Amino acid sequence: MNLAAGVAGSSPALNISIFGLFVAVTLVIVLRASRNTKTASDYYAAGRAFTGPQNGIAIAGDYLSAASFLGIAGAIAVYGYDGFLYSIGFLVAWLVALLLVAELLRNTGKFTMGDVLAFRMRQRPVRAAAATSTLAVSFFYLLAQMAGAGVLVSLLLGVSSGIGQSVVIAVVGVVMIIYVLVGGMKGTTWVQIIKAVLLIAGAALMTVWVLGKYGLNLSALLQGAVDRSSEAVLNPGARYGATGTSKIDFLSLGLALVLGTAGLPHVLMRFYTVPTAKEARRSVVWAIALIGLFYLFTLVLGYGANALVGADVIRKAPGSENAAAPLLALELGGPVLLGFIAAVAFATILAVVAGLTITASASFAHDIYANVIKKGKVDDPNGEVRVARITAVVIGAVAIVGGILAKNQNVAFLVALAFAVAASANLPTILYSLFWKRFNTSGALWSIYGGLAITITLIVFSPAVSGTPKSMLPNADFDWFPLQNPGLVSIPASFLLGIVGTLLSKEHDERKHAEMEVRSLTGAGAEKATAH
Structure with missing residues (x-):
């Protein structure tokens, strides 16, 4: 199959027309939403005007990236059982977010993760640290999405030249910057x-369509996959299990996925767009329901692609595993369904990138500019929002350049890094701040x-970066750390560092902790703090 031809048929x-229609419609909606964006609360938290169900749907839109749609369906199509383990890890992570983080964060903070961490500590150093980790996680997640755009372009639009892919990555970046500049969090x-x-x-339509070909019988579909491939697609161990190291690697990846979500800044920031803690809790319940439903769809789509298209065809297609869902769409509904799925995949990248950009720009403007540089005394009421908008342009430009440089790199490596950093740098600090006196x-x-x-040191010296043909630098060899994902080492180490750092210092504010505990558990005082 010729790469220049994209997916044959x-x-x-x-594909471009459907995507263009989506961009035009959403830009009109963003422009309408931006009419009421006046204050920092409007720009960062959408005026706290969204209901729990609305925010839950938005969280699902923020969380279900192109990696979820294309990557997991592809992993199931090629590896079977082991591919579905990604879905389980991503979904179980939401229970951690619901039970430990969502309501307490909404009660304690104002706009960013730095608000929560700085509540009972010295403002400036903690806000600077929180902003640094937020920018780090957002940057690596942004790189992954922009690089994913490059893969999609070659796959669905037949653009095989490096310059062509770079142009499309730049277009995605520019549209995303417009969304953030004009609409803020509301848009x-x-x-x-x-x-x-x-x-x-789209996933539901394809799921019903696939099951319809097998009499709406999941067992018949699984048998079809076995007949097309082998019984190995139903058994564990196709991807993780060949060696002892790969089993430990899966444990490490699972730990990063399950704990990383509750530390992802762009997910945490969504809890501030609702008016009360009760609505924050409702939004997470809605998100869990929708995300869980979607991951059940990926099970059918993955095995459906295996049964109807074939794992060998998928491996040889442009984009390899990522081609499973588009090839299945082409098999089911021809070019029209493929065009719709292609547009949805592009829309997915745009929405996730916009969410990441506004989070990173809000963290810089609110934590670094307003509270570290200006020491909480911003004279111009619109000054903070203006800095956030300038920051969004800078971050967008950096993401475009980074995406162009990373368009041929390992996207999974970048996503895993974002989750590992979130689980290591953010989650221990959030949990300790909320629960440890x-x-x-x-x-x-x-x-x-x-x-x-x-986290970054271990990833740099892991097989994800060098030492294997699939590494980021395949010709280099400095992989002394054996695991692809550092979560198994970096997450416990970060929890331990938090304990050591605390015990080495005599600082302790009993009164502020008591105030934070009451507010986080009851919401008392939170509305006063967030009224702007």
């Missing part, structure tokens, strides 16, 4: 809601900076 003109939220509805509807500024700094340094 697809219509690049149709971005509506884009995510529309994208979530389209993505889940003795925790202090020193512990927070040790945990954030230590977790960040350990």
Whole structure:
């Protein structure tokens, strides 16, 4: 199959037309939403005007990235049982977010993760550390999405030249910057809601269509996959299990996925767009229901692609595993269904990238500019929002350049890094701040900076970067750390650093901890703090 032709049988003109229609409609909605974006609360938290169900749909739109749609369906199509383990890890992670983080964060903070961490500690150093880890996670997640755009382009539009892919990555980046600049969090939220509805509807349509070919019988579908491939697709161990190291690697990856979600800044920031903690809790319940439903669809889509298209055909297609869902769409409904699925995949990238950009820009403007540089005294009421918008342009430009440089790199490596950093640098500090009375500024700094340094160091010296043909630098060899994902080492190390840093310092504010505990558990005082 010729890469320049994209997916054989697809219509690049149709794919671009459907995508263009989506961009035009969402830009109109963003412009309408932006009319009421005046204050920092409007720009960062959409005026806290969204209901729990609306925010839950938006969270699903933020969380279900192109990796979820294309990557997991492809992993199931090629590896069977082991591919579905990704879905389980991503979904179980939401229970951690619901039970430990969502309501307490909404009660304690204002706009960003730094608000929560700095509540009972020295403001400036903790806010600087929180902003640093937020920018690190957002940057690597952004790189993965932009690089994913490059893969999709070659796959669905038949653009095989490096320059062509770079142009499309730049176009995605520019559209995303417009969403964030014009609409703020309100516009971005509506884009995510529309994208979530389209993505889940498209996946549901394909799921029913696939099951319809097998008499709506899942067992018959699984038998079809076995007949096309072998019984190995139903058994564990096809991807993780060949060696002892690969089993430990899967444990490490699972730990990063399950704990990483509760530390992802762009997910945490969504809890501030609802008016009360009760609505924050409702939004997570809605998100779990929708995300869980979607991952059940990926099970059918993955095995359906295996049965109807074949794992060998998928492996040889442009984009390899990522081609499973588009090839299945082409098999089921021809170029029109493929065009719709292609547009949904692009919309997915746009929505996730917009969410990441507004989170990173809000963290810089609110934590670094307003509270570290200006020491909480911003004279111009619109000054903070103006800095956030300038930051969004800078981050967008950096993401475009990074995406172009990383378009041929290992996308999974970048996503895994984002989750590992979130689980290592952010989650221990959040949990200690909320639940440990003795925790202090020193512990927070040790945990954030230590977790960040350990995670990035271990990934740099792992097989994900060098030492194997599939590494980021296949011709280099400095992989002394054996695991692809560092979570198994970096997450416990970060929790330990938080304890050590805390015990080495005598700082302890009993009164502020008591106030934070009451507020986080009851919501008392939260509305006063967030009224702007």
